[in-house]
Amino acid sequence: MTTPRTTARRAQAAATAVALAAGLLVAVAPAPAHAAAGATLPFxxxxxxxxxxxxxxxxxxxxxxxxxxxxxxxxxxxxxxxxxxxxxxxxxxxxxxxxxxxxxxxxxxxxxxxxxxxxxxxxxxxxxxxxxxxxxxxxxxxxxxxxxxxxxxxxxxxxxxxxxxxxxxxxxxxxxxxxxQAPGAAARPAGSVSVTDKGADPTGQGDSTQAFREAVAAAQGGTVWIPPGEYRLTSSLSGVQNVTLQGSGHWHSVVRTSRFIDQTASSGAVHIKDFAVIGDVTERVDSNPDNFVNGSLGPDSTVSGMWLQHLKVGLWLTGNNDNLVVENSRFLDMTADGLNLNGNARGVKVRNNFLRNQGDDALAMWSLNAPDVNSVFENNTITQPNLANGIAIYGGTDITVRNNLIADTNALGSGIAISNQKFLDPFHPLSGTITVDGNTLVRTGAMNPNWNHPMGALRVDSYDSAIDAQVRITNTTITDSPYSAFEFVSGSGRGFAARNITVDGATVNRTGTVVVQAETQGAATFRDVTATGVGSAGIYNCPYPAGSGAFTVTDGGGNSGWDSTWSDCSTWPEPGQGEPQPGPDRNLALNRPATATGSQDVYTPGKAVDGDPNTYWESANHAFPQTLTIDLGAARSVRRVVLKLPPQAAWQARTQTLSVQGSTDGSAYTTLAAAREYRFDPATGNTVTVPVDGGPRHLRLHVTGNTGWPAAQFSEVEVYGS
Structure with a gap:
């Protein structure tokens, strides 16, 4: 459901962002009829x-x-x-x-x-x-x-x-x-079964595992009471169902274990509340169930008022967890995810939690084996996930991400990622309506070391398949993104479409680079998106791989502050760089996509545009004519082409016969420089310059002969505007 855009709502989100930016994580009183972004916190x-x-x-x-x-x-x-x-x-x-x-x-x-x-x-x-x-x-x-x-x-x-x-x-x-203000210890509920009555040691010296198991068995349909104290468990609980596990408050009742519940199924009605589970996980081992809950609590269960720390994952949920509610809890210092709905989650609500310093996605839904359906992450405050995303939705049907406050993502993540990255099969891609509403993102987005380019504060990623769901992004506040605000990408580099996307009502305050970073084919409509303090340009629109299809940015009205377009697809905007000015020393071909009619062994087309004069492209041998084509990313005014061979003396002088051709669409080519012989001589740097005059996007070298080798050869092809 789309929340109406109102001045009060925008003021509310802005106030929350300012509070966090100033260093105070305070609860902001909600505006009438609208919830504030983030959790209501007791600190x-x-x-x-x-x-x-x-x-x-x-x-x-x-x-x-x-x-x-x-x-x-x-x-x-x-x-x-x-x-x-x-x-x-x-x-x-x-x-x-x-x-x-x-x-x-x-x-x-x-x-x-x-x-x-x-x-x-x-x-x-x-x-x-x-x-x-x-x-x-x-x-x-x-x-x-x-x-x-x-x-x-x-x-x-x-x-x-x-x-x-x-x-x-x-x-x-x-x-x-x-x-x-930590409250005093709560009193024991009437009729409860205390773990100390079953022999649990509140000093933390003895092993209380068996006492906890006996208390759970004895309290079916009732409550297991965990009195003030510290309890050590040496192995996990299982068979937990139709029972409440309750402590005196997480400042007072502390369980020391890295594996609290590990079970594949439960009939449900498990209620866990008001104590701390603090583990001793020092390294991430993905094959180990070092989690507060690993598997299933069963339908109609709840987790509330918990302090969870030093585990691999807070809750790694598989099996039937229908209508589970996880709320009012703190997740600190996990080596992996804070919480992951790992498929088959129906009607789950994760709300009003605080998560700091997670070692992977803080909150994730991953639709492996079965889709997560009609589940919600709402009013959570997330800060400092130090490897991946604040919130990640990997597939699923009719998912909602609402009113969350996310700050300071790092390395491999965005504030929010809506993705078809599957990791494993069988995976269930995004379907139905994906609602991303009322979220505030502060200093989110990061430089991805694998892609060697940035990830936006909010990312829509058709990683392993096209996005066919309806993605509705509404009432978003993005503040101090180090790179872009909204990114649309196919992270696998295969160019799957990201489409059926609308962005309604967003306030973007300061981006390092651009507001919209479009890197794959698809389409999005933007309405009432205002931006101030844009570092480089409004839009970067350079789908990858080149020629895979366009991304259409539709102006639905009410937009302001981001109408410029980054013009050079051969370079990534750097924070605060501004639009680069064309000049005589700017090589338009550097690191641009290059293709050829053939190549020999490791001497691939990309070697001709990699900036290294010692590597080179060599065409298929004994197969003239051969062509090398470079996509400049946009139509360019081209005045000269510089061709190089490796400068070493071992490369004897030779003459190559070639012409230069250009095209605006990659289909119809015209001649920019007629065919002639060009001599490459190590005594003069093995370099030749070809004057041209045209405005191509696609530049092609057509080679018909080489006196030094039966193939076309270039170590660098450089293209300049003057």
Missing amino acids: TSVEAESAAHTGSRIGPDHTQGTLASEASGRQAVRLNAGERVEFTVPRAANAVTVAYSVPDGRSGSLDVYVNGQRLDRTLPVTSRYSYVDTPWIPGARTHHFYANARMLLGRDVQAGDTVAFQAANVQVTVDVADFE
């Missing part, structure tokens, strides 16, 4: 770089694999021993959570001061859960530099008080602090 976050400190500020930075690029706001404060950061408390609080990083292999502590008085407790910090490597993921580097540590202060502080953290015995980079 307020303050960025370290906005606090008083004696350390060194790092960032901002968007470079993959740096501490600053993974930080909230792309900035943090580095403390050497004896240095401190002092926060002014924004609200009444008795508890704090600090996101930090320490050098690899190190551990230590932060001394804590309240209003200048040192507490008798310290905040432990460690690199144990950081510096994760995933070499099987193309383009991944060491990542996951930060972790979160929490503590009860043991006293109440008020707005305006100060809480300081001082590095005691190790260098600590402090990113952000969350201040909150």
Whole structure:
């Protein structure tokens, strides 16, 4: 369903974006009849770089694999021993959570001061859960530099008080602090079965696995009570169904295990709430079920009020999870996804959760084996997924992504990805209506190291098949995207169409490059999309591979601030670069798509436009005539073509007979330079220049002879406008 565009709604989204950009994750009161983007959170976050400190500020930075690029706001404060950061408390609080990083292999502590008085407790910090490597993921580097540590202060502080953290015995980079009023421990529900009655050890010393299993078995149709304390489980629970597992609050009831529930099926009605599950996952091993929930909770189940940390995945859900609700929970420091609906999810709602520092997609729906249907991610706050996307929808039917606040994606991800990337079969592509409504994206998008070009804040990706679903993107706010705002791409490079897309009501505030990055065939209609602070141009429209089909951008009215088009498909816009000016030294053929009638062994057409004079294209031997064709990306005014052979003396002088032809459509060619002999001589650099006069998009060299070898040969073909 499309939410009406209103001034109040836009003001609401803008206020949320400003709050996050300023370093305060605060709940913004909803405008009438509309929900604010992001979760309503019980804490307020303050960025370290906005606090008083004696350390060194790092960032901002968007470079993959740096501490600053993974930080909230792309900035943090580095403390050497004896240095401190002092926060002014924004609200009444008795508890704090600090996101930090320490050098690899190190551990230590932060001394804590309240209003200048040192507490008798310290905040432990460690690199144990950081510096994760995933070499099987193309383009991944060491990542996951930060972790979160929490503590009860043991006293109440008020707005305006100060809480300081001082590095005691190790260098600590402090990113952000969350201040909150932690409630007292809840009382035991009447009629519940306590795990301590079954022998669980609340000190965390003994193994409480069997006690938990016996309590679950005894409480069928009722409640398992987890009293205040810390409980150690050494293996997972299974056969969990028709039962409530309830703690006294996640600050008080803590379960230490990396595998809480692992089961392939359940009759459902499982309700899990109000305790913490903290694991000990230090590396990502995809074959291990190191998850809070692995498999199925069954239909009509709920997860609420949970603190989930140091696991591989929070919830990896397969099987029947119809009508599951996951809400009001925190997902911190996973080495992979926060939550993944891994096919066959019907009517699932994931709402009002906070996710920080996930090692893959924070929230994902992946329609493997069966489609995810009529499921919703709404009103979640997501920050710092450090390998992939904030929210990713891989296939599925009638999916909704609504009112989420997403910030600071890194390396391989966008804020939101709507994709037909299948990973495995049987996969169920996008179908029905995909609703992406009311989302706010702050500093999202990244430079993809595999593609060597950027990913937009919001990406629609026909990776493995054309997108035939109706994709409705409405009421979007995009702020400070390092690259583009909206990207339409076929990430496999096979040019599948991305179509049936509408973008209605978007506010784009500052993009590093462009508003629309179109890289595959297809079509989208834009209405009421306003942009300010555009770095390079309004539209980059260069479908890949060249000749695969056009992407049509339709102006539906009400658009402003992005009517220019990037004119040079041979180059990617760089942040803040502006439109490049044509000049005599700009090689229009560099790294452009090149094709030929034939090639010999490894001497492929692309070697003639790669900028390296030592590599070369060689046509099929003994098969004249031969042609080499270069797609310049757009019609260009061409005045000279420079042809080169490798400069080494081993390349003896030779003469090639050739003509230069041009075409605007890749079909009908005209002669730009008539056929003649050109001598290549290592004594003069093995270079010749051919004057031409035309405006082609496709430039073709037609070669009929070579006195030095029975094939056409060029190490570089350079094309210039003057």
